[in-house]
Amino acid sequence: MLTAVVGINWGDEGKGRMVDLLSEKNEIVVRYQGGNNAGHTVINEKGKFVLNLLPSGILRDGVVNVMGNGMVIDMKHLVGEIDKLREGGISVSPANLKISDKAIICMPYHVRLDCLEEERLADKKYGSTRRGISPVYGDKYMKKGIRMADLFESDDVLRAQVTDLLEYKNLIIDGVYHSSTETVDDMMDWLRTYGDILKPYICDVCEYLDNAAEHGMNIMFEAQLGALRDIDFGIYPFTSSSNVISAYAPIGSGIPGRKIDYTLGIMKAYSTCVGEGPFTCEMFGDEADKLRQIAGEYGAATGRPRRVGPFDVPASKYGVKVQGADDLALTKLDILSYMDKIPVCVAYDVDGERTTVFPTGDKLNRAKPIIEYLDGWKTDIGKCRKMSDLPENAVKYIEYIEKAVCCNIRYISVGAQRDEYIEK
Numbered sequence: 001m002l003t004a005v006v007g008i009n010w011g012d013e014g015k016g017r018m019v020d021l022l023s024e025k026n027e028i029v030v031r032y033q034g035g036n037n038a039g040h041t042v043i044n045e046k047g048k049f050v051l052n053l054l055p056s057g058i059l060r061d062g063v064v065n066v067m068g069n070g071m072v073i074d075m076k077h078l079v080g081e082i083d084k085l086r087e088g089g090i091s092v093s094p095a096n097l098k099i100s101d102k103a104i105i106c107m108p109y110h111v112r113l114d115c116l117e118e119e120r121l122a123d124k125k126y127g128s129t130r131r132g133i134s135p136v137y138g139d140k141y142m143k144k145g146i147r148m149a150d151l152f153e154s155d156d157v158l159r160a161q162v163t164d165l166l167e168y169k170n171l172i173i174d175g176v177y178h179s180s181t182e183t184v185d186d187m188m189d190w191l192r193t194y195g196d197i198l199k200p201y202i203c204d205v206c207e208y209l210d211n212a213a214e215h216g217m218n219i220m221f222e223a224q225l226g227a228l229r230d231i232d233f234g235i236y237p238f239t240s241s242s243n244v245i246s247a248y249a250p251i252g253s254g255i256p257g258r259k260i261d262y263t264l265g266i267m268k269a270y271s272t273c274v275g276e277g278p279f280t281c282e283m284f285g286d287e288a289d290k291l292r293q294i295a296g297e298y299g300a301a302t303g304r305p306r307r308v309g310p311f312d313v314p315a316s317k318y319g320v321k322v323q324g325a326d327d328l329a330l331t332k333l334d335i336l337s338y339m340d341k342i343p344v345c346v347a348y349d350v351d352g353e354r355t356t357v358f359p360t361g362d363k364l365n366r367a368k369p370i371i372e373y374l375d376g377w378k379t380d381i382g383k384c385r386k387m388s389d390l391p392e393n394a395v396k397y398i399e400y401i402e403k404a405v406c407c408n409i410r411y412i413s414v415g416a417q418r419d420e421y422i423e424k
């Protein structure tokens with residue numbers, strides 16, 4: 001069984017929490033795109049963990065975790081992440097973590113270039129996390145990347161590769177940004193320092209996953225961010241630099257000839273967004289501050305306050321479609337328990353016309369939210385474990401969303417702990 005767990009909206013939907021829960025039923029968990037530019041927060045009996053690069057299955061004993069060829073890996077960050085997990089009592093070894101030899105390395109100069117470009121853009125910035133993601137993906141497609149497999153080359157071969165690449169990069173750093181250039185020695189020291197630590201984890205992931213699929217093992221593919229941050233189908237150019245949609249999972253993992261059997265889409269009971277770009281349903285002022293504080297809506301990777309708003313029907317319906325979701329998990333329903341009336345963005349007004357079709361380009365910039373209100377339930381639902389335990393208005397809210405986005409909601413999260421959920 002090949003299962004994809006993906007975000008329906010702008011990201012931060014609670015995918016890590018659901019992957020942690022569902023990893024009990026899967027022998028392998030794979031991250032297939034992105035880098036350390038977003039985070040998954042997981043709370044379980046061992047504590048609270050923030051994962052930027054590692055698959056969320058790393059927190060589950062007996063699960064093998066794979067970092068696929070579609071990822072871009074900042075090795076220094078990864079080594080630090082592994083160290084933090086070990087400090088928290090989590091075992092990380094070549095037995096439960098495998099890194100694709102085809103994955104691209106996110107170099108220190110990529111991080112520098114990301115920061116320099118955001119500073120140059122000033123008030124026109126894209127809202128980058130300044131982790132080097134756009135520059136490294138750009139280099140990947142310009143065939144100017146260093147792959148994990150290159151770490152096994154001799155010093156002479158690797159140095160020659162770094163020298164050629166750095167000659168090109170320094171032309172940009174100096175000529176465009178008028179900043180101090182990088183040195184080959186520094187880059188080689190960085191590659192060897194962190195590469196030598198990670199070498200035991202690097203392998204032919206393609207062969208490993210294909211054999212696992214051939215033998216009928218259960219494999220879960222974990223996405224970063226959500227459909228609206230996909231480089232092709234998201235709110236371009238305010239997107240990530242990779243394909244986050246489920247259709248890319250076999251490609252970014254290393255088994256492009258395989259097909260996904262089941263896709264679970266994750267979305268919150270309200271909307272959140274980190275970074276720049278159009279966010280039609282956004283709330284402001286005291287109402288937004290209260291929701292943000294009660295929900296703890298701050299970025300797992302950056303700590304930035306998340307923009308918040310009501311559930312967005314056009315955006316979510318679009319996300320369900322492009323992700324090809326078979327079922328949905330609705331997270332953080334418990335957060336809405338304080339509201340007397342619950343706002344829902346049921347449609348957009350675009351140039352005086354009402355629509356539930358998610359627009360592209362400047363039409364999205366001109367879109368205005370059409371808000372309707374549903375009755376709240378005003379009671380704690382954290383101990384509910386069956387649909388019949390939920391208040392009537394909470395059930396009505398779930399049923400309304402199901403009908404609006406044309407997809408069944410299978411899981412409902414009513415708290416942050418591993419067991420605080422309902423399976424419908």
